[in-house]
Structures are given as C-alpha cells and as structure tokens.
Amino acid sequence: MASLKNDTFLRALQRQPTPYTPVWIMRQAGRYLPEYNATRKRAGSFLGLAKNPNYATEVTLQPLARFPLDAAILFSDILTVPDAMGLGLYFAEGEGPKFERPLRDEAAIKKLTVPDVGTTLRYVTDAVSQIRRALDGTVPLIGFSGSPYTLACYMIEGGGSADFRRIKTMLYERPDLLHHILDITAQSVIAYLNAQIQAGVQAVMIFDTWGGSLSAAAYQEFSLAYLKRIIAGLTREHDGSRVPSIVFTKGGGLWLEDIAAIGCDAVGLDWTCDIGAARARIGATVALQGNLDPITLFAQPAAIRAQVGQVLASYGHGSGHVFNLGHGVSQFTNPDHVAALVDAVHDLSHAYHTPT
Ligand code: CP3
Numbered sequence: 001m002a003s004l005k006n007d008t009f010l011r012a013l014q015r016q017p018t019p020y021t022p023v024w025i026m027r028q029a030g031r032y033l034p035e036y037n038a039t040r041k042r043a044g045s046f047l048g049l050a051k052n053p054n055y056a057t058e059v060t061l062q063p064l065a066r067f068p069l070d071a072a073i074l075f076s077d078i079l080t081v082p083d084a085m086g087l088g089l090y091f092a093e094g095e096g097p098k099f100e101r102p103l104r105d106e107a108a109i110k111k112l113t114v115p116d117v118g119t120t121l122r123y124v125t126d127a128v129s130q131i132r133r134a135l136d137g138t139v140p141l142i143g144f145s146g147s148p149y150t151l152a153c154y155m156i157e158g159g160g161s162a163d164f165r166r167i168k169t170m171l172y173e174r175p176d177l178l179h180h181i182l183d184i185t186a187q188s189v190i191a192y193l194n195a196q197i198q199a200g201v202q203a204v205m206i207f208d209t210w211g212g213s214l215s216a217a218a219y220q221e222f223s224l225a226y227l228k229r230i231i232a233g234l235t236r237e238h239d240g241s242r243v244p245s246i247v248f249t250k251g252g253g254l255w256l257e258d259i260a261a262i263g264c265d266a267v268g269l270d271w272t273c274d275i276g277a278a279r280a281r282i283g284a285t286v287a288l289q290g291n292l293d294p295i296t297l298f299a300q301p302a303a304i305r306a307q308v309g310q311v312l313a314s315y316g317h318g319s320g321h322v323f324n325l326g327h328g329v330s331q332f333t334n335p336d337h338v339a340a341l342v343d344a345v346h347d348l349s350h351a352y353h354t355p356t
Pocket of ligand 1: 073078160
C-alpha cells in the first residue's frame with residue numbers, strides 16, 4: 001500500500017481519514033462507453049473479452065482514462081465461477097447470461113465439485129497480474145465474486161428470472177439440495193477470491209444481487225450464513241496490507257445490522273436506503289459504500305450534482321464512506337454525466353473531511 005499514489009479508497013474502507021470521499025462506479029467498464037463497445041467488437045463477444053487478459057486489462061483501464069476514479073475493478077463477471085464448475089456459460093443476444101447445463105436434477109447437483117481455480121480460472125488471475133502492472137500503483141484494484149445464493153439463482157434457473165420460481169421451490173421443498181449447492185459454491189468462491197488476492201487485488205467485493213428477493217428467515221439461512229463463511233475464509237492480509245472486503249446485498253436495507261456483523265469491512269447500500277440512517281445503524285463498525293440511484297445519471301449535470309450533494313450531506317462529516325451508485329451504471333448512460341458525478345463527489349466532499 002505504501003507505493004500507492006492514491007489510497008483514499010482503501011483508507012475509507014478502513015474508516016481512516018481521507019482528504020475527500022473516494023468514488024468508483026459499479027459496472028464502470030461497460031457498454032455505456034463507446035471505447036468498451038469497440039474493444040468488445042474486436043474481441044467478438046463479451047466472453048471473448050472476459051477470457052482474454054489483454055482485452056480484460058484494456059477495458060478495466062478505459063473508465064480510468066476518462067474519469068479520475070479512485071479505484072479500478074477487475075473486468076470479469078460473477079458467472080465465471082459456475083462456468084468453471086462446468087455449467088457452460090453463454091450469452092444469447094439481447095437475453096443476458098445463460099447456462100447450457102443448469103442444475104435441474106439431483107444427480108447433477110450431487111456431481112457438483114469445487115473447480116481447480118488455478119487452472120479453470122487462470123485467465124482471471126492472469127488478468128489481475130496484468131492489470132496491476134498496467135495500473136502501476138495509481139489506484140487500487142478491486143476483485144469480486146458473486147455470493148453463493150446469487151450464483152445459485154443463475155445455476156438453477158439457467159439464466160435471469162423474474163420470480164426465481166425454480167430455486168425457491170427447491171429452497172422450500174429440498175433445502176438439503178440447495179444447501180449442498182451453496183456449500184460447494186461457497187468453497188469455490190473462497191478459493192477464487194483468495195486466488196485473486198494472491199494475484200494482486202487489493203480489496204474484494206461480494207455481489208449478493210438477489211439476496212434481497214428472499215424472505216427474512218431464508219435470507220439468514222441461504223444467503224447470509226454463506227457470506228459469513230466466505231468472509232471467515234478470506235486472506236486478510238497480502239503484501240503487508242489489509243485486503244478489505246465489501247458485502248453488497250441488493251435489497252438488504254432491512255438487514256443491515258446482520259450484514260455488518262459478519263466480519264466484512266464495508267457494506268454496500270442500494271439507493272432505497274438513506275445512507276445517513278444506515279450510518280447511524282452500522283457506521284460505527286463498518287464503512288458504507290453507495291448509494292446514488294443509477295437513474296439519477298439520466299438527469300442533467302446540475303441535478304446530478306444536487307443529488308450527489310444530498311448523499312454526501314446525508315452521510316455527513318468524517319471518513320468511512322466510499323461513494324458509488326446503488327447498483328450498476330445503465331448501458332444507456334451518457335459518459336459525460338458520469339464525469340459530472342465523479343467531479344461533484346470530489347468537489348463537494350472536501351467540506352466533510354478535516355484537512356490533515
Ligand atoms: O463493475 C465492473 O465494471 C466490473 C465488471 C462486472 C461485470 N459484471 C461485467 C459485465 C461485474 C462486477 C459484474 C457482476 C455481475 N454480473 C453481477 C452482479 C452485479 C449486479 O449487476 O447486480 C451479475 C448479476 C452479473 C450477471 C450478468 N452478467 C448479467 C445479468 C449480465 C447481462 C447484463 C445486461 O445488461 O445484459 C452480464 C454481462 C455483463 N457483465 C456485461 C458487463 C459489462 C455486459 C455484457 C456485454 O458487453 O454484452
């Protein structure tokens with residue numbers, strides 16, 4: 001960490017003083033950037049991009065060349081893990097991600113094993129090493145994974161779903177089978193994140209995109225318990241620095257105390273929570289990341305600046321806030337509006353930090 005030129009993101013995650021509030025954006029490397037679409041065209045497909053470390057490095061750096069962001073995030077996808085487990089990930093044009101071999105029967109579920117991440121996901125760790133070299137100590141690199149429950153949603157449904165009928169039916173009818181899937185997946189996620197840390201990521205984030213679709217009791221048993229296991233299994237220090245962890249359950253606002261208690265360093269918030277109220281609840285024990293409504297970016301820059309000002313004011317004075325959207329940036333966003341967001345955060349946040 002000593003060699004990092006900008007460590008505000010890592011400091012904020014550990015609730016240490018910073019001169020301003022650091023900012024990065026979920027899905028910052030993606031289809032709203034014309035240069036991303038150009039590289040994707042050269043690669044032939046999304047998976048062609050993600051599985052080639054040269055392309056993955058190129059697109060990881062694209063948003064940083066445009067905006068003074070305080071962190072880079074590895075370009076990859078959460079579904080690389082089930083792909084490595086043999087489910088066969090593919091993208092049908094306009095339909096999002098799909099699996100050739102979703103988990104539909106007990107025999108397939110019982111055959112599931114933890115993949116050897118060193119070989120099956122070597123393209124990810126190679127990308128991490130290459131991105132770290134390319135970043136050359138400018139800003140830290142974030143690694144990530146899906147949560148076991150969120151990965152299981154795609155593994156069982158076979159793709160996206162409006163009501164998660166298959167996985168929830170299994171949850172109520174055959175909880176033993178779902179626990180088996182979650183157990184193997186949690187072991188895989190631990191191995192995968194630790195391999196990313198070994199290769200050089202300086203913080204990790206777990207995306208629990210669909211945990212918020214569960215009932216309160218089911219969330220505890222089928223999502224949070226596995227998140228806790230993952231946090232307990234992570235390498236806490238690498239190269240003499242702490243590797244902070246961020247847990248983001250979309251729709252998890254009702255359960256913030258429980259999420260903050262699993263041992264993570266920071267909790268991601270979607271835009272439905274008031275960040276000041278969240279700070280009053282859990283801000284003494286963890287940092288908070290978020291939480292501007294991504295659709296704010298469709299408004300004009302003056303309105304974006306006003307909304308950024310509201311999130312900063314709601315969090316209030318002091319460290320422990322990493323500015324972000326409450327979910328990924330939409331592909332239809334104007335990149336100039338992202339520039340307005342980043343500038344507003346940097347500009348307006350000085351007032352909430354004591355000069356050191
Ligand atoms: O944040 C970043 O810039 C890092 C890259 C990243 C991607 N996906 C790239 C991507 C990350 C962190 C993800 C996580 C991810 N992937 C999640 C969890 C976060 C969330 O958004 O809730 C989920 C649920 C997925 C699964 C997934 N991958 C979906 C649903 C899609 C289709 C999205 C769509 O709008 O069609 C993907 C594909 C994907 N992953 C794209 C990108 C940039 C778009 C693919 C393309 O270029 O065609």
